[in-house]
Amino acid sequence: MTFSPASFDTRAGALADVAVLLPAYNGQADVERTLASFAEDAPVYALIVDDGSTPPIVAPAVNGMHVEMLRMPKNGGIERALQAGIETLAARGFRYAARIDAGDLAVPQRLAKQRARMETSPALAALGAWTQVVNRAGEPLFMLTPPADPRELRRTRFLRSPLVHPSVMLRIDAVRAVGGYRVAYPAAEDLDLFLRLMERYDCANLPEPGLYYELNEGGISATKRRKQIVSTLRLQMRYFDALNWRDWAGLAKNLLHFVTPYRALQKVKRVLYASR
Template identity: 75%
Template sequence: MTNASATAQTTLDDVAVLIPAYNGQADVNLTLASFQESALVHILIVDDGSTPPIVAPALPNLKIEVLRLAQNSGIERALQTGIDALAQRGFRYAARIDAGDRAVPQRLAKQRAYMELHPRVAGLGMWTQVVSRAGEPLFMLTPPAEPQAIRRQRFFRSCLAHPSMMLRIDAVRTVGNYRAAYRSAEDLDLFVRLMERYDCANLPELGLYYELNEGGISATKRRRQIGSTLRLQLRYFNPLNPYDWLGLAKNLLHLLLPYRTLQRVKQKLLAPRAGH
């Protein structure tokens, strides 16, 4: 066992889980209950003006703080506020997850150990199992692990599953934090800026159960998300990278196809086959 691994098993004092939440108390409770770590887990819930306010449940091995915003301002501001609050509290790492998603046991310890050994990595994701609201497995997201491949394919596929990410807080603030310039694509905007100065990587193992929610941002604000993604693609477009061309074509196709049609296509392409 390496020293970094041993340290990760005994302390997570410099890691905090960052959860933006707007209503959905039951989803918040489900997500919090999924964390199973050997050390105390620090949680910061940014309540984005929920009615009634989000309440921290009493759960073992979790230290939960709720930071309430006076009014609903959107996920971009909630995340920006959360990162700044964690920096003020002295945390080094922010582990993202969304209400309704579930963490795999020891996710935080594994990510922290990796980031301690790879100081150039500012954002670290994990493979993600996409599930229905009822918890049924739909398909797996298994993006590339290496920073170079992620950088090349950043606009072609979802290389970094936002709710699976662990982020270096100082790096996030150095590049300008989350921002509302590309609404509903605030994660991709941040990752692109991080990759201009640092690396982003993935641990090639399951770290998250992601709930496919037709009330979520990817469904309800889909056209805004695609529009923001296209603007990012055009701003950072590299004509020598074939994946940038493919990503541009893919997003234009997304504008034409209904959300449910795209999900059915993903399930057929990515669902596990018999015998595999």
């Protein structure tokens, strides 16, 4: 049965045009735990994009949630999985895609709060939230608090991550208007998208926690770290503003990341963010 907002509308109310977008490669238990974390006052629709998992991900039964699967023919990477998800949601008439990754947990009412803000701010194409970083045991490590103001995000886009990708709600038509998720910048597909969105729209963050982000040494930031840094450097050079000192600082920071071991960098982050 093909699902659409029209068939969901009478039950979902204010969240009828919102879809949770979760790409997954293996990790059935993490997928189930992540979807079960959503606590909203209306039913939630979720699309899992199974990127060639072996065995295939099975759509879990989650109370208050309608879960569907989109299966990629083979493992092609998160960039292709996300773009396939965006196109599927657009074809079904959804307006907003709320990103989350397997293993992460949503703060209660995250979807309602983000949608309400985007409805009152039509210039917004992406809206993230502050994020509590935790370890695999769920113990807090540090808090990510990117700027809330769109102008400040543009100024500091390379000095610190402008948005925490799995915390973001995206306006689907805006994402498609700028070309969607691309494979041109491997492992930095989120920054690539955010930078293109910032050229035509606003991006912002809710100044309150919206996500528990699991620091996973098997995740992209760890396993594809060098590729991610190279892609980020390429993006920095493409959008570099020599008159913005923050771009110079961001470039120096990324070069330092290139030579700093991953675990050492996480320890530094814990100290820096804990002091704020």
